[in-house]
Amino acid sequence: MSAHGERWTTERVLALAPDEASRAAAERLAASGRWTSTNTGVGADGHAGAVWGESEGSGTTAYQTVIDLYDPNAPVFHCSCPSRKTPCKHALGLLLRWAGSVPAREVEAGTGDRSGATGGAAADGDPPPWATEWLAARWQRPGRPTGAEGAGAPSRTPADPEAARQRAERRRQRIAAGATELERRLEDLLHSGLTTAGHSGGSAAREDGTVSGRGSWDETAARMVDAQAPGLAARVRELGTLPASGPDWPSRLLEECALLHLLDQGFLGMERLPAPLAATARSRVGLTTDAADVLAAPDAVTVRDRWLVLAQQDAQEGPLTSRRIFLRGERTGRMALHLSFGGPHRPLDVALPPGLLLDADLAYYPGARPLRAALGERHAPAAPGPVPSGCGVDAALAAYGHALRDDPWLDAWPVVLTDVVPLPAGDGDGWQLADVDGESALPLDPRGLGHAALWSLVSISGGAPLTVFGECGHRGFLPLTAWDPTPVPLPA
Missing domain, CATH: 2.40.50 (OB fold (Dihydrolipoamide Acetyltransferase, E2P))
Structure with a gap:
């Protein structure tokens, strides 16, 4: 249930769908038998406002979905599927099962799971470790109940570290497989000649499943998304824009291919890299760290300063909105970038218009040249700042x-x-x-x-x-x- 103790209606759930296709897919998924039958398959915590579930995907690994409903007007979704829609069909389908509103027409058509056609499909209980880990990070944020007010919330004890390690290792292996496949794609391109990248036509698949030298860059990028390497996918899409983009485009393509090859090799040989450079390679392939983890890390590089806000820039990235806030320390002169993402039902973390001076702690993400930072404690209200000094x-x-x-x-x-x-x-x-x-x-x-x-x-x-x-x-x-x-x- 939500934090207010009531289940949602079907209409309220479907109103969250980003488009009609997601709405229809969620109804079919909610009524299907693809939800696991284990005690960790579908569940809810009626006091803390959390719902979780596992559904079978196209591969061997089930998709894990968890939803924070503490604020019923602004639910927050998390799913292990590669969809860029917020919420995805798995989150919507899970909410429909939790609401006990599996569409009757799906059951009558013989495609539904009749056991989920009535209310109470998501039973109350304790979340599994994979859901607890994500929810714990949510509950540690300001504004969540603590003490007696939050007595009904599940334990905030960190999830099983061994289980977390195994999940991280499985994702590392998937990304490594994606990087290896991308290396073969680049090798094919060099063998066939860079100018062939400018030819149009469909993709040619080899027997081992990889894409030949004339294959579509979009298809290669999709494979990187499947490998859970969004950073590699973004760079592959960038390669796709270079052929026939103007004079001397083969030279620019060669430069970008070289940088992508360097990133692949850096990730595949990460154990041989210095720790800061290894952290940079991880972030470049798309392995991110939650801001809460950065702030709580024992070796976090935290800097207190009066930070002048230099720019705030919003951009649309698929269904998400990204916000980049650039800051510079008055005393240290250090540059910092605060990056956040929001969706249709997930507001952006913070707004800081240019010109403000903010007395606060910033914790830098690890890297060879740290720039991105998480905003920590604020020590005073923001005030107008001066015109910044600069250089030539x-x-x-x-x-x-x-x-x-x-x-x-x-x-x-x-x-x-x-x-x-x-x-x-x-x-x-x-x-x-x-x-x-x-x-x-x-x-x-x-x-x-x-x-x-x-x-x-x-x-x-x-x-x-x-x-x-x-x-x-x-x-x-x-x-x-x-x-x-x-x-x-x-x-x-």
Whole structure:
């Protein structure tokens, strides 16, 4: 049950579906016999507001789904399936079984599990270890009941560490298999020639199940998703955009293939890497760490400072919304990136408009060049901050070069530029930010900068020097915020 002690109606459950296809798939799944019959298959905790279940997937491993219903107006979903929809069909199907509302037409058609056609399909009880582990992290967050108020909640004792280790090892093996398959794909491409990547046509599958050199990059990316390696999948999709993308595209494709090969080899030989670089390789393939675990780690690198918010940028990534908040320490000068994700029924963690000064603790995620950080304790309310100090073009390029030395897969590094002027490039192709003395200039990243952002930047400058924050990388400089003298976020 929810924290308010009542089950939901069918209409309320189906209202959460992101689209009609998910709604129909959830109804079929709820009425099917694909839910495991063990005592950990489907269950609920009526006091704490949690529902969990296991359903058979297309492979040998069941999909594990758990839902936090403590706030009935903002349920939070977690599922081991590869779907990018929130909630996925497994979460919706689980809620339908929990609500005791398996659609009758499915049972009458002979496709349903009649044992689940009545209410109470999800019996109250204690969650299994795989659900406890995720729920414990949720319940440790601010705002959840503690003490007598939360007496009905399941134990927050950490899940069986051996079971957690085995799950992590199984995922590592799946990613390693995906990386090995990707290596064969790259080898095929090099044997057949880079120019063949620009040919259209269907995929050619070999007897061992891998995709031939002319195969679809999208299909290869889907295989990486199946291997639970979203970082590899994203880089493979990027490769698919390069063929025939402009002059000298084979050279750019070769560079990206080399970086992807380096990442594959880094992950497959991770035990030989220094610990910081190994952490970077793990994050690049898509092995993430919860913010709560970063904050609670005994070796966490926690820094207290007054952090100036430099930019807040939202982007749509499939059904999810990502929010990137860039900060810089007033005392330490360290850059930090707070990254969060939200969905239709999962609000983003925090909003920090540019220009605020925040006295807080940040815990950095491990890596060879730490940048991403989890927001810890705040020591004072946020207040307006000053215009940030910055550097020139040459120093910005040097900062990116130093970061790239530690993390070879780094696309860009955050920097603040001062006394720069937006000008048309000398060859008439694009725009650039030039030092006020005219000796150095950075091209603006044409792929990330829209017309609205460009003309906003030009109008704010009016031909005069200004302070700009953005990301400096191999594609150029992507401006995110300009000061006039107050911060002006540039439209995405």
